[in-house]
Amino acid sequence: MPLWTWVGLKAGKATTAWPGRGADGQEGVYGMPRLDATRCQPDCIGCAAHCPTGAISAAPRVALDYGHCIACQACVEACPAGALQTSSDWAFAVRDRDDLVWREDGRPGAPTRPAPATGTFAKSLHIRHIDAGSCNGCESELAALNNPFYNLHRLGIFFTPSPRFADVLLVTGPVVEAMRAPLLAAYAAMPEPRFVVATGTCAVSGAPFAAGYGGGGGVSPLIPVDVWLPGCPPNPAALIQALLVLQGRMPVRVRGGRYEP
Amino acid sequence: MNDCDERVLSAEALAIAAQTALNEGHRFEMAYARPTPHGPEILYLVNRGRGRPFLLLRVQGVREVPSLAAIAPLLGWYEREMMELSGIAVTGHPEPYPLLIHEGRRLSVPPLGEDPEEPVWSGEAAPPTMPEIEADQVQDLVWGPIRGDVLETGEFHFSYIGEAIIHYHARLGYKHRGLERRFQGLPAALGVPMAERVSGVGSVCHALAYCQAVEAALGIDVPPRARLLRTLLAEIERLYNHCHYFALLAKTTTLKVAAAEAELLEERVKQMAGRLTGSRFLRNLLCVGGLRRDIGHEGLDRVLTELGRDIHAHLDRLGRTAGYLDRLIGTGVLARDVAFDQGATGPVARASGLDRDMRRDHPYAAYGDLRFLVPVREAGDAKARADVRGESVREALALIAQASARLTPGPIRAQAPGKTSGEGLGWAETPRGSLFYAVHVEEGRLARVKIKSPSFSNWRVFPFTVHASNMMDYAINEASFGLTIAGVDR
Numbered sequence: 001m002p003l004w005t006w007v008g009l010k011a012g013k014a015t016t017a018w019p020g021r022g023a024d025g026q027e028g029v030y031g032m033p034r035l036d037a038t039r040c041q042p043d044c045i046g047c048a049a050h051c052p053t054g055a056i057s058a059a060p061r062v063a064l065d066y067g068h069c070i071a072c073q074a075c076v077e078a079c080p081a082g083a084l085q086t087s088s089d090w091a092f093a094v095r096d097r098d099d100l101v102w103r104e105d106g107r108p109g110a111p112t113r114p115a116p117a118t119g120t121f122a123k124s125l126h127i128r129h130i131d132a133g134s135c136n137g138c139e140s141e142l143a144a145l146n147n148p149f150y151n152l153h154r155l156g157i158f159f160t161p162s163p164r165f166a167d168v169l170l171v172t173g174p175v176v177e178a179m180r181a182p183l184l185a186a187y188a189a190m191p192e193p194r195f196v197v198a199t200g201t202c203a204v205s206g207a208p209f210a211a212g213y214g215g216g217g218g219v220s221p222l223i224p225v226d227v228w229l230p231g232c233p234p235n236p237a238a239l240i241q242a243l244l245v246l247q248g249r250m251p252v253r254v255r256g257g258r259y260e261p
Numbered sequence: 262m263n264d265c266d267e268r269v270l271s272a273e274a275l276a277i278a279a280q281t282a283l284n285e286g287h288r289f290e291m292a293y294a295r296p297t298p299h300g301p302e303i304l305y306l307v308n309r310g311r312g313r314p315f316l317l318l319r320v321q322g323v324r325e326v327p328s329l330a331a332i333a334p335l336l337g338w339y340e341r342e343m344m345e346l347s348g349i350a351v352t353g354h355p356e357p358y359p360l361l362i363h364e365g366r367r368l369s370v371p372p373l374g375e376d377p378e379e380p381v382w383s384g385e386a387a388p389p390t391m392p393e394i395e396a397d398q399v400q401d402l403v404w405g406p407i408r409g410d411v412l413e414t415g416e417f418h419f420s421y422i423g424e425a426i427i428h429y430h431a432r433l434g435y436k437h438r439g440l441e442r443r444f445q446g447l448p449a450a451l452g453v454p455m456a457e458r459v460s461g462v463g464s465v466c467h468a469l470a471y472c473q474a475v476e477a478a479l480g481i482d483v484p485p486r487a488r489l490l491r492t493l494l495a496e497i498e499r500l501y502n503h504c505h506y507f508a509l510l511a512k513t514t515t516l517k518v519a520a521a522e523a524e525l526l527e528e529r530v531k532q533m534a535g536r537l538t539g540s541r542f543l544r545n546l547l548c549v550g551g552l553r554r555d556i557g558h559e560g561l562d563r564v565l566t567e568l569g570r571d572i573h574a575h576l577d578r579l580g581r582t583a584g585y586l587d588r589l590i591g592t593g594v595l596a597r598d599v600a601f602d603q604g605a606t607g608p609v610a611r612a613s614g615l616d617r618d619m620r621r622d623h624p625y626a627a628y629g630d631l632r633f634l635v636p637v638r639e640a641g642d643a644k645a646r647a648d649v650r651g652e653s654v655r656e657a658l659a660l661i662a663q664a665s666a667r668l669t670p671g672p673i674r675a676q677a678p679g680k681t682s683g684e685g686l687g688w689a690e691t692p693r694g695s696l697f698y699a700v701h702v703e704e705g706r707l708a709r710v711k712i713k714s715p716s717f718s719n720w721r722v723f724p725f726t727v728h729a730s731n732m733m734d735y736a737i738n739e740a741s742f743g744l745t746i747a748g749v750d751r
Contacts, residue, residue, distance in 0.1 A: 011522065028539060030539035052455070073545050135461040136413055143411045147525055148524065148525045159410060176437060178437065179406070182435075212379065212439045214443065
């Protein structure tokens, strides 16, 4: 045991100061593809035809629902005109589901819903996580939040074992059949005010597992959602951004499907 | 099927053929059913050992087969799955209870049967089937389906007196996504993003086994550079998974600094993966025929040297920590014969004296050209499982170095094949053990995909180490198995 104490002291601090300053740890990580529809070729449906989740519709006009996007980059490879590009746009947490949808006549810069978890909650937040049928990718990144690099505690945010102590229900997975009742029971056990974060593309829309007897349509058909975070899986920095968006401590970066740097 | 000697049998001849295989020391890998125009076909895959083709037993056009679980216990779960999902009657099954579709719940049609109709759910969930225990002072603990911390969903039942566990039951299936059916009808190329999302922390191996199965089915030859890069990616996946494993093991043995150190090592590997491929889980790179794009691995060697040095130092320190070793030695002993009969795989099998590794025994990707050791232990306890994982980390680092040193410029993707139909078998040795994909492709579309994840094998085995152990050791024992649930439930 003294060995480890010494090791810990010698190792020093590994924690980033992000989002204040310092690295977010996501160098080189791809986010959602970025769309520039002015470069689209007439009658081209390459992207829509190659999208495995049906996030893109190309005819008559192109529209992209990032709530269905698993960032697989297939559309980027399929696009002959460079209208879709890889990007590092992963901070995709929004408070309005509509903000995840890119339409030609979409309104970037439109007002969004106010942050729900302000005041006392902006200083301390307790999360109950529920895996409602995820692939374990989201869990892997959620577990990473407590590693020394991200050290979520420094932001006053903690995981709690019981929904009765929780302010936030953080749901992953498409909400498969067998998880509907446990999810509703956990939500019912929470004290009010309570907040819900749909975490990962599955939880936002069910994609790519929305179809079939084993699929689910995400969290919102069952309980109201306060923050939507697509990503497959969302990286730990994106998870932090989503929680801070819930508290109003970081701005929403996506309006009408447009990413605002 | 590729790499298989095949035998078509009647249902009556099945038991004798199975017994013959078992008498020769062979082991079943998996069994599944698929619909054909001539009725269901039931396939049993037998591993005949290092360097030998698999044996594939096919029983065609029957809706009823005798259970083999009494002579090959590991087939028990596959048979129960066939009953539930494919509508096959398996007669004389020793444990004919629900597996993935819980007691009380029903599906209108078997999802993997001949009926194309989408199944509809009905019925109220009821408690799981468990033995009745008649004794004083027995306490029952139900843990789940929602557990503490950030954990996958599963429901665990403990019956115990004081500290001693009398019976343990893991009820999985809460996360069943109907994935094998979800694959059906997709163009073969679009199966890759699905395969990557069967078990997120096994994205590379799942995509790899799936791609190899389709490539075998359609006769596609993957170029050497792509094979090497696939190997490299699979070993990076092993690296972060094993770092995670040691973090969890340190956490359950209450070594907080060691847990934090291992978590940081895992994070460093994931960040390296992100820089290298754009994905912390190494997703979106593999495709049928090779890789979707090339990756530059400049600077990888330097990062890996540093990482390797720190990982080695960490493992060495753990090996000198008495409190840690005390908790692992003698904990959760899995006997060699139980490991064999019940189907243990990966580090769990190798810690119980079973010298099996798909990378060496049935080489795929570039493993046939690379040199590595397969660590084996005899003790079968948590310490042995941790030792096997620890040595695998060292081998993974060596494999990455070898693979990157051999890389030469060249094509990374094979041309599209002329064939559009066929059946193929693909496999990978994941960080948790053997993974199999069997695919049946018709006119370019997937007609049936069978997934055998390593945790499907090891969850079957795990309870054998819990019975007659104690509550205090449970978390350590579970961590020493390194199980996931997503791949089991599918």
